[in-house]
Amino acid sequence: MIEIKQLGKKFEVENPKKLSEQEKKDPRLKGRFFHSVTNVSFSVDDGQVLGLLGPNGAGKTTTLRVLSTALQADSGEVVINGINVLKNPLQARKKIGFLSGSTGLYGRLTGRENIRYFGQLHGMSKIQIDLRIAALSEMLEMDTFLDRRCENFSTGMKQKTAIARAVVHQPEVVILDEPTTGLDIMATQTVMNFIQDLKTQRVPVIFSTHHLDEVSKLCDRVAVIDKGISKFDDSIDVFNQLANGDPNAAFLDIINGGQ
Structure with missing residues (x-):
């Protein structure tokens, strides 16, 4: 089981004067620090797949990198099968399989x-x-x-x-950052079949994606974050019911303040 509670992570901006006008208007920019994640919470049980959704720059990759122990959080709590990841990163790392956005082979x-x-x-x-x-x-x-x-x-x-x-x-848990980005149809299906196989083995999986059809086919739970804040964390059924079974409309409704 994976539990994330009120996760927070900020980064120091080396030269705020070089930021674009759009970046300067981001509410997460406070002084010399950019608060990529300010309050993210969600959970995944054994045998479940959670789809992590959000616009570009929402904080998804930062969240996943904290879960994988690649980054140290500033606040909050992450527990994987009873181990506090933030306090015992070396012990937790043995239980985690993490695919980053870059293969790095x-x-x-x-x-x-x-x-x-x-x-x-x-x-x-x-x-x-x-x-x-x-x-x-x-x-x-x-x-x-x-x-x-x-x-x-x-x-x-x-x-x-x-x-x-x-x-x-x-690993006891698997974390995948946009695992199907850039793949053709056949390769995408192979990766989706692999995630389904992990689910059958009762290995909890978290994967971020922009493809809502993948979420509909694979996920038991959905978490949506925007500007570093959790906007939704519930079952796929509840997610779909937000817009009469239209996942795209449900996502937009959450981001635009429907939830």
Whole structure:
């Protein structure tokens, strides 16, 4: 289970004078600090998938990076399966599989070598890593390119490899930042099938997206944030009921103050 309560994270602005007029008007800019996230709360139970929605710049990536321990929050609480992430980041990190917005693969290594390296970082044995890579390669349909250098990969190949690398250690929770962005229809379906498989295994998943059809197909819960503040956190059924089953209208209603 994942619980996020009143999360807050700010960043110091190096030179406020260089900000655009639009950036200067953002209410989150206070003095020399930009409060990317000011009050975000939501929860996900085992076996559930939560879709994290919000306009560009809403604070989704900052929120996910705090959950993954890549960033340290300024306030709030994050608990994953009983472990306080903010107080015990090293312990929590072992339980988390995180895919960032950038794949960050080592281009001169093959897909297999990239995945194996992260398995080694997690203390897995060679046999464990080989078995896990074989299973992930089948699930993510990677057999045709697994032993090629990543520098020659397509966007879809890179994303599949990055996902496999993020979950090689069989984490207890999985966090995905826009996992289908830039993918073609076939690669997108493979990633969605993989998320569905995690759900079947009762692994809680949080993923951010701008594609509401993915939310409708996969999600049990929906969280919407705007300008660093939670605007909605409830079931997919309640979300859809806001606009008679039209998810796009429901999202716009929440952002525009309907909730």
